[in-house]
Amino acid sequence: MCDWANRIEYSLWTQHCDEGRRFGHMTTDISECVNSILKGVRNLPVCSLVKETYGRLAELFVRKRREAEAQMGTGQQFSQHLVKCIEANLKTARCFTVTVYDRDNSEFTVAETTPTGSFSLGTYRVSLASRTCDCGYFQALHFPCPHALACCAYSRLTWEPYVHQVYRLSLVFSVYQMGFTPPIPDGF
Known part of the structure; x- marks a missing residue:
């Protein structure tokens, strides 16, 4: 497992190398996941914990790969997951007013307005070139927030280039390509 994990770019799975990127995951979420895997076997010997974890991981990898x-x-x-988030963000982005400040560098301001357009609920600076928005979601999740999507629509740009590769199915598939060796039966 260590060899497999070490082949993955450290910034994608270690907190100390992620440069502030978490891709929507918090440390507590990961520990809760491990706790749910170990539920029911916590009081068993270490060997049983390892076998149970290994077995569940093998099942998970086969299912996720399929x-x-x-x-x-x-x-x-x-x-x-990404597609659902983008669709929700696109719905939100419909009520925004976009102003271009620098077309060459893709710098914008986005005013959130009420559905009737009567007044602004807030204004955000968006830079598509640096993939940032004042709301913080664009740089934290590494896919366009509603404000960035509004800028893409205004500029007639597709949103796909602004999505980090970690959300691409080809990368997801490559993660789950790893095969597992069946464990040695008890008594050997």
Whole structure:
């Protein structure tokens, strides 16, 4: 497992190398995941903990690989989670007013307005070139927030280039390509 983990770019899975990037995951979420895996075997010997964890990981990798392969087979490019987030962000972005400040460097301001357009709820600076927004979500999650999507729509740009590669199904599939060796049966 260590060899497999070390082949993955450290910035994608270690907190000390992520340069502030968490891709929507918090440390407590990961520890809660591990706790749910170990639920029911906590009071067993260490060997049983390791076997249970290994077995569940093997099952998870097979299932996730099949899911990613099926989605890629239908021509999808991004994870379903990302697509749902983008769709929700696009709905939110409909009520925004975009002002271009520097078209060459893709610098904008976005005013959130009420659905009737009667007054502004807030203004955010967006830089598509540096993939930042004052709301903080663009740089924290590494895919366009509603403000960035409004800028893309205003400039007639597609949002796909502004999504980090970690959300691409091809990368998800490559993570789950690893095979597991069946464990040695008890008594040997």
